[in-house]
Amino acid sequence: MEHIALYRAWRPQSFQDMVGQQHIIRTLQNAIREQRLSHAYLFSGPRGTGKTTTAKVLAKAVNCEKGPAAEPCNECEACRRITAGAVMDVLEIDAASNRGVEEIRDLREKVKYAPTEVRQKVYIIDEVHMLTTEAFNALLKTLEEPPPHVMFILATTEPHRLPATVISRCQRFDFRRVSIEEQSGRLKMICEQEGITAEDEAIQYICRLSEGGMRDALSILDQIASFTDGQVSYEQVLSLTGGIPSKQFSQLAQTLLDGDVGSMMQMIEDLMQEGKSADKCMENLMYYFRDLLMIKTVPQADKLTERVLDPEDYREMAHAFSRPQLFRIIETLNHYQTEMKYSQQPQMLFEVALLKLCSIPQQEHTSADRPAASAAGVDSGEITQLKRQVTELEKKLEKALQGGLTASGGGGTQASGQGGSSRSSKGGAPRVSRAAKIPSGLEKYVAQKDSSDTSMIQSKWHQVLQAVKDEKVTIHAWFMNGEPVSVLEDSILVAFKNDIHRETTEKPMNKGVIEQVFERLLGQPYRLVTMMLKDWNEAIQGGTVAAEKPFELEHEEEQGGGGKEPWVDEALQMFGEDLVVIKE
Template identity: 75%
Template structure:
């Protein structure tokens, strides 16, 4: 007798055979009993959850000779022929291969004819999201007002690709992934009926591997049963599917917390020699540490950690790691998993990710040592530590001196040019309303075309790329700015949006950007920011001052209403809103 695949042999033939979709089954059965069936349904959800099977069961239920009934009898001629696909009035269309407007026009022409074999015509359009825009437009009117003898059932795994005009004309049912418990019960029942002996661990592993799809679970079970002559063990399931047992993950976690780089490389090489793929290892390892985090943070997290077979072993391993360590491990693995999709050598990235994680325990230990040294500050200090502290203090003093020189330099230049500047307030630059204008802005304006700035501008794309490689979220804010000038060891960046400037100015973000600038430029630079609008005003103010320069002359006032020169200077520097003149 010819063998039939398990997922075909055990395809649900009635609503009660369906697994894990009780909310949909109950709604459809009530609609049949109360004769409140709709003319169009949309079944959406992940693959292998029973969308097409439910559509065929519904077609049998409305056309059953003993019905319409909430359950098809599967004994009458109509039910048996619909199951075999031999009824012309129940048409199952694959939209992936019939996606053009001509096929839909042909369907629209045939819809108007009455059914010849059963009570009601049923059109099941599978993978309906594959239809073209023109095909959807041709289907709209018929879908909205079909003849009374026609029912449309649309099935798709990607409902977001359907036009809203189509979705609004259908009753939508969202199929969910089948839970682990329901899958295990169904697989055990099938194994008993098929004469297959299977270990509980193997059943659970198959259910987890299918990711909520019943069809995938049956296909995997069928494959392993063929390999093992009807006896399915956990080890055979791992060997057939290329899976990794949890004990190997535990060894990786133990090696990681010990910081054993050599041992980690040996473990990775062993996995590769067994034929495991690097991307699958990365995915499973990410799930493993996610389950550790759930067990550590959530009480009674058994239902949230479906991949944990031995909960006691997981709890013991979770106690070894701290929460910050688990957060860093998951974040690092997720980053490298994304990069691995575009890598030519995925194994190398997998090795780099795990070797990088081996440094986490040492960094945590270093933080603890620093905290302990801060607590025991009264104990005698090591001479090398004192020398290091002195060097750090000297570097800070140099940076402070450079910053003060930049600020005072701008002020002294203003003082030197005070006599050459007319007393008119119209030439004073406007005060920034939100963003602070950096000290010595006139010097920045004067240096906007310097060779140093041209060099920085030529390497700016490298700086942006470096920031993006380090952290893409910071790059999203920082790319809004553009370099406008360089003064000493400071790069002035002007921003169009104040929110982008403020986010870039946060200490952690600013430190990362300055680190990238030092790496690209070859020497340390400070990041100074301002608004682009204020920068343009400063340039215009400098231009108007240069064009209006005239010799300074002291002219006695005819009346006592004149202002002292320092009053005008204060108004120029701070504006009318901040200066109050009292006689």
């Protein structure tokens, strides 16, 4: 006797045989009992969850010779012929092959004729989202007001592609993924009836691979049972589906923790020799670390894991990683998985991804041993960058205070460089005005403007700008206004044509991103130093630039009673002292 695929042989023929869609079955049965059936239904949901099967069972239920009945008898002539697909009044249309307006117009012409073999005409349109816009428009009026002897059942996996005008004319039912428990029970019953011996772990793994689709689960079971002569084991399921045993996952994760590159590369080579594909290994590994994250984060996460059969076996490994580590690992794997789709060497990308992952556990200690800042998810590189910026700010503050003491003459009676008596503000303290920032030791930068280091940086500047753009396009928009003019030891001096662009680039967050790009692209850490291009041109032409005065101290004129002009007070109140410069 010819073999029939399991998913066809065990397709439900009545509502009671349906698995996992009780909310839909109950609604339809009540509608049949109370004679409240709609003229149009929309069944949407993932593949293999029973949309078309439910449509056929509903067609039998409304046309059963003993009904309409909540359950078709499957014994009368109408039920048996509908099951065999031999009734012309119950028509199943594949919208992917009949998607044009002409096919829908032909359907619309035939709808008006009364059924000849059964009680009610039923049109099942599968994959209805494939219809063209013109075809939908041709169907609209008929779908809204069909003859009383016609029922439409639309089935789709992508309901978002249907026009809202079509959805509003149907009663919509959303089919959900079948749970692992329901799938396992159904597969065990089928195995008993078919004489197949299957391990519980194998059945559970098959259910997880099917991603909630009953048809996919039966197809996998059918394939494995054919290969193993009806003896289905967990190892055989892994071998035939390209899966990786959980033990190998644990070993691979342990090599990442230990930073053991040699063992990790050997494991990759063994996987490739076993016939595993690099993209499948990447997908399985990403699922594994996702499951570790779920186990670490969510109590009783066994229902949320995709590949872990026994979460207790994974808790120790989940404890060895911190949550920030797991986030970084999943993000890295996802990035390289996307790149794999366009690569001719997927194995190389898989190896590079794992090599990069080896450095993550070493950069970030586990949550039990890390300081509070790291435990909160702060990257160690960001901490180093912040420390360096704080040091720079302390130096600038010290210089500003020294300049302020010199300008005040020790007692605040003589303003240096002003040539007049002291003019103090309301608080009695000198005011620091916003002046052009000139880096200290400017003559050293001028001497290095034609050095080999400067030439090297200038030759790579286009790459630097592109890397900054890849990191954050808004920073690139400001930073591209500057050009590198000199390199002094670990500092790159960039001259800007516009002061707004320079000030925005100098913001700590933007500056930090740029300096990280320097270190990654140029191979060593560089500090970003900025100034205005016009000041730089004056310096290299021998002009006088106040290189040692990053800030200027100015004092207000006493006006009559010692106050300032009213518009000065208003400007200070609106913009703040840092942005207002008062010139005599």
